Amino acid sequence: MYFKLYKTKEDTIKEWSRQLNIINNGNYPLYETVSKTLSHWKETLNNNLGMNTFELKENEESTISGWKDKLNYIYNK
Numbered sequence: 001m002y003f004k005l006y007k008t009k010e011d012t013i014k015e016w017s018r019q020l021n022i023i024n025n026g027n028y029p030l031y032e033t034v035s036k037t038l039s040h041w042k043e044t045l046n047n048n049l050g051m052n053t054f055e056l057k058e059n060e061e062s063t064i065s066g067w068k069d070k071l072n073y074i075y076n077k
Contacts, residue, residue, distance in 0.1 A: 003071040009034050009060050016071070023075060024048070034060050049074070 001019045006012040013034050020028035020041075027044055031037045038056060045054045053070060057063040 001075060003068050003075070005064065005068060009064055012064055013037055020071075038063050 001023065003016055003019065004012075006015055014030065017028050017030050017037075027048075028041055029037075031040060038060060042054045042056055046052050054067060055063075057066055
């Protein structure tokens with residue numbers, strides 16, 4: 001699966017949730033805000049990888065942009 005950026009951060013998170021849930025058996029729910037979703041996913045992704053690769057940046061857009069390449073590297077090796 002290829003992780004890309006969509007028109008809005010909400011659209012991006014919604015599609016990534018769909019993709020991550022297919023790959024990881026439903027561990028990536030959506031929360032009421034993008035910020036809460038990213039915060040939860042950060043913990044889940046880092047726990048699944050066994051290292052602190054994913055971090056929250058100064059804003060949601062920067063976090064999503066930074067995670068895009070990491071997710072593609074991990075899931076498209």
